[in-house]
Every structure is written in C-alpha cells, then in structure tokens.
Amino acid sequence: MSLSKYTIKRNFTVSPEPGGKIAKSKIKLSFVVQRHKASHLHYDFRLEMEGVLKSWAVPKGPSMNPADKRLAMMVEDHPYAYKDFKGVIPEGYGAGIVEIWDKGNYSTIEKNDAVTAEKNLRAALKAGNLKFILHGKKLKGEFALVKLKGKQENAWLLIKHKDEFAVDEYDSEKETTATSPINKWLTENKQPQKKSLAYKHHTS
Numbered sequence: 001m002s003l004s005k006y007t008i009k010r011n012f013t014v015s016p017e018p019g020g021k022i023a024k025s026k027i028k029l030s031f032v033v034q035r036h037k038a039s040h041l042h043y044d045f046r047l048e049m050e051g052v053l054k055s056w057a058v059p060k061g062p063s064m065n066p067a068d069k070r071l072a073m074m075v076e077d078h079p080y081a082y083k084d085f086k087g088v089i090p091e092g093y094g095a096g097i098v099e100i101w102d103k104g105n106y107s108t109i110e111k112n113d114a115v116t117a118e119k120n121l122r123a124a125l126k127a128g129n130l131k132f133i134l135h136g137k138k139l140k141g142e143f144a145l146v147k148l149k150g151k152q153e154n155a156w157l158l159i160k161h162k163d164e165f166a167v168d169e170y171d172s173e174k175e176t177t178a179t180s181p182i183n184k185w186l187t188e189n190k191q192p193q194k195k196s197l198a199y200k201h202h203t204s
Contacts, residue, residue: 002077003020003021003022003052003076003077003078003079004020005076005077006020006076006077006078006079007019007020009076009093009094010092010093010094011092014090014092015089015090015092016085016087016088016089017082017085017089018079018081018082018085019079019081020079021079021080021081022050022051022052022079022080023051023079023080023081024048024051024080025048025080025105025114027114028105028106028107028114029047029048029049029105029106029107029114029117029118029121030048030080030083030103030104030105030106031045031046031047031048031083031103031104031105031106031134031136032046032053032082032083032084032100032102032103033045033046033062033100033101033102033103033136033138033139034046034085034086034098034099034100034101035061035098035099035100035101035176035180035182036094036096036097036098036099037096037097037098037182037185037186038089038094038095038096039096040059041182042057042058042059042061043057043058043059043060043061043062043101043172044056044057044058044075044098045057045058045062045072045158046078046082046083047106047121047132048080048083048106049118049121049122049125050118050122051080052077052078052079052080053077053078053079053080053082053083054074054077054125055074055075055076055077055078056072056073056074056075056145056156056158057072057073057075058070058071058072058073058158059071059073060172061101061172061173062102062139062143062158062160062172063158063160063170063172064138064139064140064141064160064165064166064167064170065160065166065167065168065169065170066159066160066161066162066166067168068159068160068170069157069158069159070157070158070159071155071156071157071158072145072155072156072157072158073152073154073155073156074154074155074156075154083103084100085098085100086098086099086100086181097181097182097185099180099181099182101138101172101175101176102136102137102138102139103136103137104134104135104136104137104139105135106132106133106134106135107132107133107135108120108121108131108132108133109131109132109133109142111133128146128147128149128156129144129145129146129147130144130145130146131143131144131161132144138175140165141160141161141163141164141165141166142160142161142163143158143159143160143161144157144158144159144161145157145158145159146159
C-alpha cells in the first residue's frame with residue numbers, strides 16, 4: 001500500500017485533487033464511484049482499504065445486471081479524501097471533469113466488524129477474488145471483483161451477484177442526471193454521451 005505513484009503523477013500546485021494522505025473511516029468502510037470525463041468517459045470504482053482507496057477504472061461503468069461482466073483495470077491507490085472529490089482537473093494527468101456518481105459504505109459478505117472485514121478483504125484482494133456488499137444509492141447488494149488470469153496484469157472483472165437487488169437490464173449512463181456537470185459539458189460541446197470502449201493508461 002503506497003500513495004507514491006498517485007503523488008508522482010500529479011502537480012498539486014495546479015490540480016484541486018487532494019494530497020496523498022492516509023486516513024480511515026471511523027466505523028464503516030467507504031466506497032465511491034466517480035464518473036470521469038477525461039480523454040474518454042469512464043467510471044472510477046474505489047474501495048477503502050488500509051487507509052487508501054483501492055481503485056479500478058471501469059470503462060463501461062458498473063452494472064446491477066449479473067450478466068454484465070465489466071472490465072475493471074486496477075490503477076494506483078488514491079488517498080482516502082478522494083472519496084469526496086469532484087471538480088475539474090486541469091491539463092496534465094487525468095485532465096477533465098470528475099463527478100461523484102455513487103457513494104456509500106461496504107462490507108464483506110459475512111458482514112464482519114470493520115477490523116476483521118479489512119483483514120479478510122486484503123487477503124481476498126491478494127488472491128484476486130474480492131467479494132463484498134455495497135450499500136450505496138445506486139449500487140446495492142453483493143458484488144465481486146475477479147482478477148483475470150493470462151490477461152493484462154491489472155485486468156479484473158466487476159460482477160454483480162444474483163440477489164434481491166439484481167436486474168435484467170442496466171445502463172449506468174441512464175442512472176446519471178442530465179444536469180450533471182459532465183452531461184452539461186457534453187451537451188454544450190455537442191458531444192454524444194458515449195462511454196469509453198477501451199482503457200487508457202492516463203485515466204485516474
């Protein structure tokens with residue numbers, strides 16, 4: 001666990017992004033999904049663990065449909081304070097608009113206490129098979145992050161488990177208000193609201 005990669009890639013004299021400090025929630029572990037209009041529109045999925053946010057870039061966005069297996073490319077750890085970040089990143093790494101698409105807390109499937117949960121989650125992350133329950137406004141219920149074998153080193157799949165919250169069809173873009181900062185920018189610049197079809201390494 002380190003924030004050195006995060007810090008090296010950014011110029012905090014111009015970027016409004018929070019600095020690289022380790023911190024933790026007092027009671028429940030946090031998660032956040034940020035919608036990010038950089039060179040491509042994508043979603044950043046982040047889980048609090050070890051005082052940082054473990055982060056994945058999800059080009060097509062999370063889904064509540066178990067049939068959708070979303071590619072999720074693991075990127076550098078982000079600071080805990082990033083869970084509240086929204087705004088405009090200037091030219092440079094990750095330049096573009098960031099908005100909070102969903103946030104809340106999460107737990108293990110077993111619903112352990114925070115200390116036990118974090119220990120189990122670290123082990124599951126290392127094993128490449130992470131299962132958890134999201135308690136968000138849009139994302140609810142059981143999910144899994146599964147590392148792909150024989151693919152790119154940081155390639156995972158974000159998968160919704162079949163439970164009472166699962167649906168047959170889901171489009172993350174339709175769950176975003178037309179008045180969101182990114183949608184307003186897309187409308188003003190007459191660009192279609194298309195999600196990224198490929199991961200780019202400069203996304204944050």
